[in-house]
Amino acid sequence: MNVALGGLLTALVTGGLSALAGLLFPTPRRATVVGIGTAATGVAAVAAGVAAMAGQPAVVALPQLLPLAGLLFTLDPLGGVFVAVTGAVAVAVGIYGIGYARHGLRGRSFQAVLPLFVLSMVLVPAAASVGTLLLCWELMALTSLLLVLAEHRRRPQVASAGRWYAVMTHLGLVVILIGLLVFAANAADGSFAALRAAGPTVSPLVAGLVFVLTGIGFGSKAGIIPLHAWLPRAHPEAPSNVSALMSAAMVNLGAYGIVRIGFDLLGGGPGWWWLLLLGLGAASAIYGILLAAISTDLKRLLGYSTTENMGLVLVGVGASGLFAASGESTLAGLAMAAALLHVITHAAFKTLLFQSAGSVLAATGRRDLDDLGGLRTGMPFTTAAFGLGALAASALPPGAAFVSEWLLLQALIHGLPASGLSAAIVMPLAVAAVALTAGLAVVTFVKAFGIGFLAKPRSPEAAAARESPASMLTGMGLAGAACVGLALLPTVILPGIGAVAAGVVGSGNPVVVDAVTIRLADVAGSLSPLLLALALTVALVAALAAARAVATRRATAIDARLWDCGGGPLSARMEYTATSFAEPLQRVFDDVLSAEQDVDVTHVEESRYLVQTIDYRRRVPDRIERRLYQPVLAALAGWGRVGRRLAPGSVHRYLGYGFYSLCAMLILLVVTR
Amino acid sequence: MLSLWRKIRSTGRVAEPAPPAPAPTRPTGAAADGPAALPMFGGSVQIRHVDTGSCSGCEIEIGAAFGPVYDAERYGARLVASPRHADALLVTGPVTRNMVAPLRRTYEAVPEPKVVVAVGDCARNCGVFGGAYGIAGPVSNVVPVDLEIPGCPPRPETIVAALRTLTGR
Numbered sequence: 001m002n003v004a005l006g007g008l009l010t011a012l013v014t015g016g017l018s019a020l021a022g023l024l025f026p027t028p029r030r031a032t033v034v035g036i037g038t039a040a041t042g043v044a045a046v047a048a049g050v051a052a053m054a055g056q057p058a059v060v061a062l063p064q065l066l067p068l069a070g071l072l073f074t075l076d077p078l079g080g081v082f083v084a085v086t087g088a089v090a091v092a093v094g095i096y097g098i099g100y101a102r103h104g105l106r107g108r109s110f111q112a113v114l115p116l117f118v119l120s121m122v123l124v125p126a127a128a129s130v131g132t133l134l135l136c137w138e139l140m141a142l143t144s145l146l147l148v149l150a151e152h153r154r155r156p157q158v159a160s161a162g163r164w165y166a167v168m169t170h171l172g173l174v175v176i177l178i179g180l181l182v183f184a185a186n187a188a189d190g191s192f193a194a195l196r197a198a199g200p201t202v203s204p205l206v207a208g209l210v211f212v213l214t215g216i217g218f219g220s221k222a223g224i225i226p227l228h229a230w231l232p233r234a235h236p237e238a239p240s241n242v243s244a245l246m247s248a249a250m251v252n253l254g255a256y257g258i259v260r261i262g263f264d265l266l267g268g269g270p271g272w273w274w275l276l277l278l279g280l281g282a283a284s285a286i287y288g289i290l291l292a293a294i295s296t297d298l299k300r301l302l303g304y305s306t307t308e309n310m311g312l313v314l315v316g317v318g319a320s321g322l323f324a325a326s327g328e329s330t331l332a333g334l335a336m337a338a339a340l341l342h343v344i345t346h347a348a349f350k351t352l353l354f355q356s357a358g359s360v361l362a363a364t365g366r367r368d369l370d371d372l373g374g375l376r377t378g379m380p381f382t383t384a385a386f387g388l389g390a391l392a393a394s395a396l397p398p399g400a401a402f403v404s405e406w407l408l409l410q411a412l413i414h415g416l417p418a419s420g421l422s423a424a425i426v427m428p429l430a431v432a433a434v435a436l437t438a439g440l441a442v443v444t445f446v447k448a449f450g451i452g453f454l455a456k457p458r459s460p461e462a463a464a465a466r467e468s469p470a471s472m473l474t475g476m477g478l479a480g481a482a483c484v485g486l487a488l489l490p491t492v493i494l495p496g497i498g499a500v501a502a503g504v505v506g507s508g509n510p511v512v513v514d515a516v517t518i519r520l521a522d523v524a525g526s527l528s529p530l531l532l533a534l535a536l537t538v539a540l541v542a543a544l545a546a547a548r549a550v551a552t553r554r555a556t557a558i559d560a561r562l563w564d565c566g567g568g569p570l571s572a573r574m575e576y577t578a579t580s581f582a583e584p585l586q587r588v589f590d591d592v593l594s595a596e597q598d599v600d601v602t603h604v605e606e607s608r609y610l611v612q613t614i615d616y617r618r619r620v621p622d623r624i625e626r627r628l629y630q631p632v633l634a635a636l637a638g639w640g641r642v643g644r645r646l647a648p649g650s651v652h653r654y655l656g657y658g659f660y661s662l663c664a665m666l667i668l669l670v671v672t673r
Numbered sequence: 674m675l676s677l678w679r680k681i682r683s684t685g686r687v688a689e690p691a692p693p694a695p696a697p698t699r700p701t702g703a704a705a706d707g708p709a710a711l712p713m714f715g716g717s718v719q720i721r722h723v724d725t726g727s728c729s730g731c732e733i734e735i736g737a738a739f740g741p742v743y744d745a746e747r748y749g750a751r752l753v754a755s756p757r758h759a760d761a762l763l764v765t766g767p768v769t770r771n772m773v774a775p776l777r778r779t780y781e782a783v784p785e786p787k788v789v790v791a792v793g794d795c796a797r798n799c800g801v802f803g804g805a806y807g808i809a810g811p812v813s814n815v816v817p818v819d820l821e822i823p824g825c826p827p828r829p830e831t832i833v834a835a836l837r838t839l840t841g842r
Contacts, residue, residue, distance in 0.1 A: 561781065563755065563782050565775075566775030566779045566782070
């Protein structure tokens with residue numbers, strides 16, 4: 001029995017039925033049915049993806065469904081990875097969404113579109129022709145846009161975020177469309193099989209053009225700078241289950257597109273493609289995490305962290321391409337395996353983090369870290385979930401991202417002696433970039449967790465927060481279990497990932513595992529995440545026990561008042577805030593961030609020496625956005641003003657425009673024929 | 674960086690030559706009613722300074738006592754940032770009403786054994802502020818004082834000499 005094909009078809013059917021259920025079921029039960037349906041779609045997709053990774057092919061051809069081109073789906077191991085990731089995210093988010101829908105998301109349109117969005121994300125990696133890919137891509141863009149706009153009645157910022165997202169995602173589609181059409185014009189037809197056959201034979205100029213164009217389009221979906229502008233806008237304003245789907249599943253497909261076009265269809269390519277990709281990835285990683293470290297909006301912080309993690313994935317992909325171009329196929333496989341593993345771990349912890357952030361948002365109505373704090377008592381499970389996610393995201397040993405970033409660093413370090421001059425310059429820089437990113441990620445997530453969840457509540461809403469319903473906790477529990485599993489036993493999935501990576505770059509499997517240890521093939525390096533976590537736990541327990549033993553050996557315990565500078569009880573206003581926590585970092589990176597801050601001091605009327613109020617304002621504008629987007633937007637607005645003169649409101653003139661343009665067209669046709 | 678090095682080299686050592694070490698038991702600056710035997714700290718005393726309403730004159734002199742010229746740190750006295758780290762409190766100024774509770778809490782926060790040093794005439798007997806509105810009294814009204822340093826303000830040499838009776842160096 002072909003599980004891959006069966007899973008794919010089941011996902012198609014359940015996804016479609018869930019969307020239909022969203023339309024037809026009455027409001028009280030709608031969210032439950034759609035949530036379970038979405039989760040079932042996810043389960044089917046995971047089955048299909050895992051079976052495809054194991055080598056089962058699945059081909060679905062529907063030639064009549066779309067005129068001229070038809071629909072063609074083929075699930076191969078590479079696509080299988082992304083289908084499985086999307087499915088797994090959908091399972092957790094589907095169950096979570098049952099409870100989350102209580103907060104004004106039970107509407108017919110939202111509940112009907114959600115399964116369609118999941119379905120389109122499952123189909124994109126399975127698409128096997130240009131037409132199919134573009135159709136699924138556009139379906140994904142439209143459904144996600146509708147979901148982002150779900151709360152537009154409640155908050156006016158949603159509309160602005162939606163506009164940014166709509167424009168960016170459609171410009172991305174346009175460049176992908178142009179790139180793929182140029183590619184298809186040089187091949188027999190639009191199917192990926194034909195493109196794959198034509199890939200190595202097209203001229204380097206065309207191949208480069210195709211790679212750059214599709215890279216721009218897919219990169220904008222992955223949130224790579226300078227095309228990340230939509231991401232920190234759309235992620236915070238979307239409902240949290242949609243943010244989780246977008247951040248953990250949708251952005252991955254940008255990386256998928258680049259790997260599919262660059263490696264699979266174009267068959268590798270010259271080193272400069274991958275150098276470009278590696279550079280952009282490293283810059284995105286650093287810039288993304290830097291802005292995450294200084295943002296105070298919890299979901300915006302997570303959005304910037306997505307840019308960072310996609311940057312790391314593209315560093316892996318770029319390094320892999322560079323190694324493949326210089327003939328180091330094992331290292332190429334290793335870097336690709338690191339990139340794919342990071343896609344998976346990022347999906348796990350980002351699902352968990354966005355779900356916990358949504359749980360906080362639902363309980364308090366606040367996203368600003370400076371208004372949160374003290375959630376540990378009211379929301380213990382959410383706090384634990386966010387803590388687990390933060391640990392996974394900060395790339396420290398018992399966390400999930402540690403394993404993938406360790407693999408990535410191993411590939412980069414071992415690449416130094418292996419290949420030529422460009423690698424000798426690029427690899428150390430890339431290692432430094434990854435290391436800096438990891439350090440800043442620790443700062444970011446210590447801030448998000450410590451300020452947001454611990455200490456005293458900074459607002460009455462945070463003080464009154466209560467734990468979320470069981471369905472949301474179940475969703476978080478699933479994602480949390482995935483994080484723990486990936487952190488402790490990556491050895492279970494690494495052989496599969498390694499085989500897929502080896503298949504993509506055409507090498508042997510770059511990683512060898514036994515029960516607990518990961519060994520790298522051909523280069524020295526091994527890691528036992530489980531033993532490492534065990535050793536850390538034992539060391540921690542031993543240190544605590546020793547401290548306790550020393551403390552109890554003392555004769556008497558003394559009750560002492562908590563030292564509060566002698567001035568009375570400490571209040572929440574004396575706490576560190578997210579802004580003050582990030583302030584030293586903001587100073588260090590002031591050349592990059594160029595924060596704007598002003599301090600207004602008003603004095604009491606009687607004396608200039610007595611201060612009445614101090615008003616401190618800080619804004620950290622996205623510098624890339626300001627330099628790159630503002631001039632373009634200003635030029636467009638200027639064009640619009642000039643163009644308005646052509647439309648003064650006279651019907652005669654409009655008729656005239658139509659007449660003359662028709663005549664011009666006809667004349668053009670006559671002349672050129 | 675280089676100019677800093679040059680400055681350090683050209684300036685050299687500016688500390689006053691050390692006067693002879695104090696007699697081990699009898700504090701030189703202690704008032705007549707001070708306790709006879711102070712706890713010995715084995716040559717090192719961590720000091721927390723508390724300003725309970727001083728005019729800042731004593732603070733300037735304390736600053737000078739710990740500056741490069743009088744350099745109290747070479748005798749084992751050191752200023753710290755929290756009473757939890759301290760062995761001794763250095764209290765300046767008459768105790769104002771607002772500072773009564775903080776001074777008492779600070780005293781309670783210092784681990785045993787502990788000493789309190791009242792620096793300057795205001796801390797000993799309210800000085801020129803005696804009987805003024807808002808003054809709760811001298812330091813000894815609030816916490817037990819072990820050592821008093823007279824002067825308005827006391828000279829740095831006097832402060833250093835008194836602290837040396839605590840450190841015993």
